[in-house]
Amino acid sequence: MVEANGWCVIGGGGGWGWSSWSRRKRGTSKWLTVNRYRKTIPQISCRQISISSDDGDAELGSWRSMEGLVKCSANYAPLTPISFLERSAKVYADRTSISYGSLRFTWRETHQRCLRLASALSLIGISRGDVVATLAPNIPAMHELHFGVPMAGAILCTLNTRLDSGMVSVLLSHSEAKIIFVDHQLLTVAEGALNLLAERGEKLPILVLIQEHDGSCTDIVGPTGYEYEDLLANGDTGFEIKRPRDEWDPISLNYTSGTTSHPKGVVYHHRGAYLNAIATFLLHGMSSLPVYLWSVPMFHCNGWCLPWGVAAVGGTNICLRKVTPKAIFDNIALHNVTHMGAAPTVLNMIVNSQASDRRPLPHKVQVLTGGSPPPPQILFQMEELGFKVSHLYGLTETYGPGTYCVWKPEWDSLPPKERSRLMARQGVHHLGLEDVDVRDPISMEKVEADGKTMGEIMFKGNTVMSGYLKDLKSTEEAFKDGWFRSGDLAVKHPDGYIEVRDRSKDIIISGGENISTVQVETVLYSHPAVLEAAVVSRPDDHWGQTPCAFVKLKEGFDPDAQELIRFCRENLPHYMAPRTVIFDDLPKTATGKIQKFILREKAKALGSLN
Numbered sequence: 259m260v261e262a263n264g265w266c267v268i269g270g271g272g273g274w275g276w277s278s279w280s281r282r283k284r285g286t287s288k289w290l291t292v293n294r295y296r297k298t299i300p301q302i303s304c305r306q307i308s309i310s311s312d313d314g315d316a317e318l319g320s321w322r323s324m325e326g327l328v329k330c331s332a333n334y335a336p337l338t339p340i341s342f343l344e345r346s347a348k349v350y351a352d353r354t355s356i357s358y359g360s361l362r363f364t365w366r367e368t369h370q371r372c373l374r375l376a377s378a379l380s381l382i383g384i385s386r387g388d389v390v391a392t393l394a395p396n397i398p399a400m401h402e403l404h405f406g407v408p409m410a411g412a413i414l415c416t417l418n419t420r421l422d423s424g425m426v427s428v429l430l431s432h433s434e435a436k437i438i439f440v441d442h443q444l445l446t447v448a449e450g451a452l453n454l455l456a457e458r459g460e461k462l463p464i465l466v467l468i469q470e471h472d473g474s475c476t477d478i479v480g481p482t483g484y485e486y487e488d489l490l491a492n493g494d495t496g497f498e499i500k501r502p503r504d505e506w507d508p509i510s511l512n513y514t515s516g517t518t519s520h521p522k523g524v525v526y527h528h529r530g531a532y533l534n535a536i537a538t539f540l541l542h543g544m545s546s547l548p549v550y551l552w553s554v555p556m557f558h559c560n561g562w563c564l565p566w567g568v569a570a571v572g573g574t575n576i577c578l579r580k581v582t583p584k585a586i587f588d589n590i591a592l593h594n595v596t597h598m599g600a601a602p603t604v605l606n607m608i609v610n611s612q613a614s615d616r617r618p619l620p621h622k623v624q625v626l627t628g629g630s631p632p633p634p635q636i637l638f639q640m641e642e643l644g645f646k647v648s649h650l651y652g653l654t655e656t657y658g659p660g661t662y663c664v665w666k667p668e669w670d671s672l673p674p675k676e677r678s679r680l681m682a683r684q685g686v687h688h689l690g691l692e693d694v695d696v697r698d699p700i701s702m703e704k705v706e707a708d709g710k711t712m713g714e715i716m717f718k719g720n721t722v723m724s725g726y727l728k729d730l731k732s733t734e735e736a737f738k739d740g741w742f743r744s745g746d747l748a749v750k751h752p753d754g755y756i757e758v759r760d761r762s763k764d765i766i767i768s769g770g771e772n773i774s775t776v777q778v779e780t781v782l783y784s785h786p787a788v789l790e791a792a793v794v795s796r797p798d799d800h801w802g803q804t805p806c807a808f809v810k811l812k813e814g815f816d817p818d819a820q821e822l823i824r825f826c827r828e829n830l831p832h833y834m835a836p837r838t839v840i841f842d843d844l845p846k847t848a849t850g851k852i853q854k855f856i857l858r859e860k861a862k863a864l865g866s867l868n
């Protein structure tokens with residue numbers, strides 16, 4: 259069922275083509291005409307609904323009541339980020355689009371290579387709506403696939419490079435990918451996945467091997483004989499792009515990180531990718547010709563939509579196969595990097611790097627961070643090193659960035675620690691979205707903007723996913739009451755900025771009191787000996803749950819558990835301080851999120867404290 263402005267539209271039926279019917283608006287004499295087109299693309303089926311009214315209702319397509327207007331190719335094109343590349347190929351033709359080791363391309367060359375790729379895909383049978391998977395780090399081919407695949411009308415599915423063969427086989431099967439592009443270092447994982455598919459009697463995708471551009475691994479032979487550069491060589495730069503017929507057509511399929519459960523297949527459309535790319539480069543403060551250092555994996559939410567966003571502003575992409583503090587500092591100096599994105603774990607690596615790995619920054623480098631809560635202490639240390647950090651928050655379901663902490667000039671004069679505290683808040687929605695709010699998930703009432711009352715963060719707008727692939731039940735649950743429910747708990751401050759307190763699955767309830775694990779972790783991070791910290795619940799016979807901290811120490815420090823507990827009690831209400839501290843390495847996802855479900859199992863195994 260879809261509700262639009264009080265009109266009630268009942269979906270249903272199936273098949274192909276347009277159907278049209280009218281019904282009366284509840285309690286009025288108005289008539290509503292519903293034009294519904296159902297199309298089934300080979301792998302991903304979607305319903306598209308357009309609504310008009312017979313009386314020129316202002317809210318339902320008022321342009322229809324005005325004479326002399328025509329919607330045609332002169333004034334309308336479905337939004338797609340493919341157009342960013344086409345424009346850059348003209349406007350920034352000779353500027354460097356990508357740099358990776360000794361390899362360089364210009365925007366003209368990138369455009370031509372993407373046309374070849376799209377053409378080659380078509381030649382081997384990839385058509386509109388097919389899913390094309392990748393298993394590759396941030397290398398030039400991965401960047402080109404972000405354009406070449408949608409130019410062939412297909413849907414890009416970038417798989418997490420840390421997955422094992424078992425999970426890759428599950429996702430290949432779920433997505434029904436027709437082809438998988440595999441980096442040479444991940445060939446064993448991909449072959450393992452294909453073997454598992456074969457054992458289960460499932461259809462195998464074509465494997466295309468991506469070799470190192472300098473020929474340093476030519477001894478590896480792809481099992482099907484396809485190799486990326488050979489494939490491109492067969493392509494034609496005169497290829498006619500298969501543009502989306504509708505801007506709601508899928509452009510990509512992204513599986514969530516699987517931090518809290520199994521990865522879910524999130525579908526993005528061309529319109530959302532276009533809008534989120536623009537919103538992200540704007541919130542990053544990118545104007546013309548930025549030099550962008552890639553540390554955020556392109557497989558995660560399509561690199562926060564920035565393969566497309568950097569193309570829109572004719573920037574240069576600096577690709578790294580492996581992200582280390584030394585590689586970051588070296589590349590900033592070598593390429594005069596202006597912008598980079600990095601998860602808080604990468605910022606932590608930077609601020610705790612050895613002096614010998616660092617180099618002076620040529621200028622203030624703009625860093626966009628997000629993906630997990632950035633401890634204020636780390637934001638503060640980044641600024642001390644000369645970086646200018648901006649903070650964003652979002653989910654795979656919101657195309658990555660959904661909110662950011664818009665900086666106010668009047669905060670410049672505040673003491674540094676206060677500035678970092680303000681910057682650690684998740685902020686307000688970006689311009690690609692219609693709204694973000696913190697609401698009671700049951701009553702849907704807005705929470706008080708008092709910085710104390712917790713509710714669930716909810717989003718609505720054009721950069722919210724189309725849905726979870728093949729999981730209508732989860733899609734409907736996520737969109738219940740007309741908002742996308744994030745599963746994150748937050749407060750809203752009097753200035754309207756939101757602040758994440760926890761994931762609803764992570765919050766600790768001890769003796770009836772809610773304990774925000776993020777707040778406890780923030781205090782632990784401010785202890786000089788703590789390198790990383792994560793707090794989870796430990797079952798307790800008396801309190802129900804108590805906070806249990808897992809801590810990784812910096813080298814050369816040796817505090818005991820009691821010292822850290824005392825430190826937390828000095829800086830938090832006593833009930834929030836951990837009762838248990840365990841010194842250990844913290845398990846993380848490939849996107850740098852701490853896997854709390856593993857730690858929770860460890861805490862559970864300890865049994866009750868009392």
Ligand SMILES: Nc1ncnc2c1ncn2[C@@H]1O[C@H](COP(=O)(O)OP(=O)(O)OP(=O)(O)O)[C@@H](O)[C@H]1O
Pocket residue numbers: 514515516517518519520521522627628629630631632649650651652653654655684744745746758760761849851
């Ligand atoms: N700036 C941020 N501050 C706090 N938390 C953040 C921030 N950015 C992202 N997050 C967390 O990351 C989550 C989104 O992660 P992502 O979509 O990558 O997959 P996941 O939710 O970890 O995976 P799964 O849903 O499979 O468990 C958000 O719901 C939020 O909990």
